Amino acid sequence: MGYANILVALDLSEDAPDRVSLAAGLARRFEAILTGAAAQTVPVPILVRDLCEAADDVEQNATRVRGILQRARDVFEHSAGSELRTIWHAGFADPLTHLVEQASTADLVVVSRQGPDDPDPGPLGVSPGPVLMQAGRPVLIVPPRIVHLKAARIVLAWKDGPEARRAMSAALPFFRAADQVLVATRGEDVRVGNAEDLAVHLARHGVSATAHHLHAAGSDADAIMRFALEQDADLVVMGAYGHSRLREWIFGGVTRDVLDRAPICSLMCH
Numbered sequence: 001m002g003y004a005n006i007l008v009a010l011d012l013s014e015d016a017p018d019r020v021s022l023a024a025g026l027a028r029r030f031e032a033i034l035t036g037a038a039a040q041t042v043p044v045p046i047l048v049r050d051l052c053e054a055a056d057d058v059e060q061n062a063t064r065v066r067g068i069l070q071r072a073r074d075v076f077e078h079s080a081g082s083e084l085r086t087i088w089h090a091g092f093a094d095p096l097t098h099l100v101e102q103a104s105t106a107d108l109v110v111v112s113r114q115g116p117d118d119p120d121p122g123p124l125g126v127s128p129g130p131v132l133m134q135a136g137r138p139v140l141i142v143p144p145r146i147v148h149l150k151a152a153r154i155v156l157a158w159k160d161g162p163e164a165r166r167a168m169s170a171a172l173p174f175f176r177a178a179d180q181v182l183v184a185t186r187g188e189d190v191r192v193g194n195a196e197d198l199a200v201h202l203a204r205h206g207v208s209a210t211a212h213h214l215h216a217a218g219s220d221a222d223a224i225m226r227f228a229l230e231q232d233a234d235l236v237v238m239g240a241y242g243h244s245r246l247r248e249w250i251f252g253g254v255t256r257d258v259l260d261r262a263p264i265c266s267l268m269c270h
Contacts, residue, residue, distance in 0.1 A: 002173045003030040007106035009099050009131075010038035010072040011124035015112060015144040020079035022142055022149055022265075023110040027084055030173060034084055035106060036076035038124050039091040039098030040065050065092060072124060096126045096134070103135040108170075113143045115260035128259050132240045132270045138170035139240075141259060141266045149265050152179045153233040156209075157224045157254075158198060159185070163239025166269040168198070171237040174267070175207045182231055186214040186223055221257035228264060240268040 008023035010016060020036070027034035043061045069090040080086050091098045103109050111128045112121065128141045142149075151174050158164055175181050181202060183195045195211030202209040214223045228236050240255045258266050 003032045003107040005033045005035055005106045006108045007035045007102055008110040009126050010036050010076050011121040013119040013121040015119050016075050017079040018147045019112055019142050020076055021147045024080045024084055025148055034080055035087040037089045037099050037102045038069055038072040039093040039095045040123050042092050095124050096130055099126050100134045103137045106137055109135050109137050110140045113141050118144055138267055138269050151235045153231055154178050154181045154235045155228040155233045156181055156183045157236055157238040158183055161239055163270055167237050167239050170269050171267050181207050181209040182212055183209055184212045184214055184227055186220055221254045234264050237267045240270045
């Protein structure tokens with residue numbers, strides 16, 4: 001299994017070129033097509049006097065949106081570089097709905113982190129949480145100012161469940177190309193030997209993996225990210241929204257913490 005089509009979300013934020021450059025680097029590594037997607041709805045006319053004026057307003061609004069989408073396409077084509085197969089999909093639609101539709105033929109979706117202190121993506125932006133919930137594909141969340149993902153050392157943050165199992169399977173192309181995969185578990189309820197079992201399973205796929213049980217203080221998200229940074233990893237793989245998404249957004253949770261402030265790339269599955 002590999003990645004044949006990598007889909008990257010486009011907007012006009014200051015970090016969009018970096019995100020496309022990172023996705024393009026992955027497309028070259030995995031010999032995949034790189035698909036860019038952007039969309040915006042055309043504003044509905046208001047306070048018009050007749051149908052002719054309404055039609056004129058619609059056309060003017062559509063022209064403005066076309067200009068915005070063209071700017072996003074220019075960012076995509078310039079940042080993707082040459083010698084790469086690319087596809088561009090733009091539309092007059094809700095950005096999230098459009099991206100989810102394009103994800104049906106993608107193997108990996110690349111979006112930006114959108115924490116409270118991150119750049120405003122503008123009207124083309126999509127939030128990674130809803131993408132995770134709706135796309136049905138592995139989602140790579142990229143923090144600002146990261147232009148390359150080496151993924152030589154990867155942390156697999158493991159808490160057994162369907163989300164984590166899907167994430168592990170989805171990340172196999174990364175795992176096989178990595179120098180080391182560190183299977184990290186935490187908590188007293190983690191079954192003894194579970195991380196070791198996973199390391200053995202990954203070894204059957206040609207992956208160099210080791211097991212680690214984290215005892216650091218603080219939240220699970222803090223422990224995972226601290227461990228990843230200590231190990232010089234630049235990618236964390238994990239399941240997303242093991243609890244209900246509503247519960248996580250009200251009370252907090254690992255997924256929410258990672259989406260808001262993870263300093264390195266995270267590959268997640270719901």
